[in-house]
Amino acid sequence: MKMVFLGPPGAGKGTQAVMLREKKGFLHLSTGDILRENVKNNTGIGKKAKAFMEKGELVPDDMVIEMMLDTIKNARDKKDFILDGFPRTAYQAKKLDNELSKLKLPIDMVVYFKTGINTVILRLTGRRLCSKCGANYHIVNMPPKKQGICDKCGAELYQRKDDSEETIKKRLEVYDNQTKELIDYYKAQGILKEVSGDLEAGKVYSELSEILSTCESDDRNKVRK
Ligand code: AP5
Numbered sequence: 001m002k003m004v005f006l007g008p009p010g011a012g013k014g015t016q017a018v019m020l021r022e023k024k025g026f027l028h029l030s031t032g033d034i035l036r037e038n039v040k041n042n043t044g045i046g047k048k049a050k051a052f053m054e055k056g057e058l059v060p061d062d063m064v065i066e067m068m069l070d071t072i073k074n075a076r077d078k079k080d081f082i083l084d085g086f087p088r089t090a091y092q093a094k095k096l097d098n099e100l101s102k103l104k105l106p107i108d109m110v111v112y113f114k115t116g117i118n119t120v121i122l123r124l125t126g127r128r129l130c131s132k133c134g135a136n137y138h139i140v141n142m143p144p145k146k147q148g149i150c151d152k153c154g155a156e157l158y159q160r161k162d163d164s165e166e167t168i169k170k171r172l173e174v175y176d177n178q179t180k181e182l183i184d185y186y187k188a189q190g191i192l193k194e195v196s197g198d199l200e201a202g203k204v205y206s207e208l209s210e211i212l213s214t215c216e217s218d219d220r221n222k223v224r225k
Pocket of ligand 1: 058060086
C-alpha cells in the first residue's frame with residue numbers, strides 16, 4: 001500500500017507512521033525528517049532549507065520534489081511506503097502524480113488526519129525529540145519515564161526550533177493557505193480516507209488499521225474480478 005499522510009502540523013502523522021513502520025514494516029519517508037537530517041549534516045539542501053524551516057515556511061517546491069522523487073526511486077521497498085509531509089502544495093501533488101504514474105507506482109490511499117487547532121497547538125508546544133535516535137515524546141500525552149531522557153537510548157531530549165508558539169502560528173497559516181486544498185484534490189481522485197486525529201494515539205492507530213485492512217481486501221477483490 002502506497003500512502004500519503006496529510007494533515008496540519010502536530011496532527012500525529014509522524015507518530016502513526018512510526019507505529020505502522022514498527023508494527024507492519026512500512027517504509028516511512030518523512031520530508032521533515034529528511035530535511036532536518038540535511039540541515040544537521042550541513043549539506044547543500046540543508047543550507048538552503050534551514051532558514052525556511054526555522055521561519056515555518058515551506059522549502060521551495062522544486063528542491064523538495066527532486067529530493068523526494070530521488071528518495072522514492074532509491075527506496076528499498078516501493079510497494080509499502082508512507083509519504084509523510086509530502087506533497088504539501090498543489091504543484092508538488094501534480095508533479096508527484098506525473099512521476100509516479102511513469103514509474104507505475106500510483107498512490108493507493110491518502111489519509112487525512114482531521115485535527116482541531118487547540119489539539120495541534122498543545123501537541124506541538126509539548127513535543128520533545130530524542131537527540132540521538134529521533135524518538136518522539138510529549139511532555140503530557142507521551143512522557144518519557146525519566147524527564148528529559150529518551151526511554152529507548154538514554155540520550156537527551158530537545159525541543160524543535162520550529163515548535164515555538166510564533167513559528168507554530170506561521171506553520172498553521174501556511175497549512176491553511178497552501179496545503180489544505182489537497183484534501184479536495186485527493187477527494188476528487190476517490191482515494192481520500194479520514195481519521196480522527198484528535199483521539200489518543202492508540203485509537204487513531206485502530207482507525208487507521210481498520211481503513212488499511214478494508215483497502216487491502218478491496219484490492220484483493222479487484223484482482224480476483
Ligand atoms: P514536518 O517535520 O513535516 O512538520 P509538520 O508537517 O509541521 O508536522 P509535524 O512533524 O510537526 O507533526 P506530525 O503531524 O508529524 O505530528 P507528530 O506525530 O510529531 O516539516 C517541518 C518543516 O519542513 C516545514 O515547516 C517545512 O519548512 C519543511 N517541509 C516539510 N515538508 C515539506 C514539503 N513537502 N514542502 C516544503 N517544505 C516542507 O506529533 C506531534 C506531538 O503530538 C508529539 O509530541 C507526539 O508525541 C504527540 N502526539 C501525536 N499523536 C498523538 C495523539 N493521538 N494523542 C496525543 N498526543 C499525540
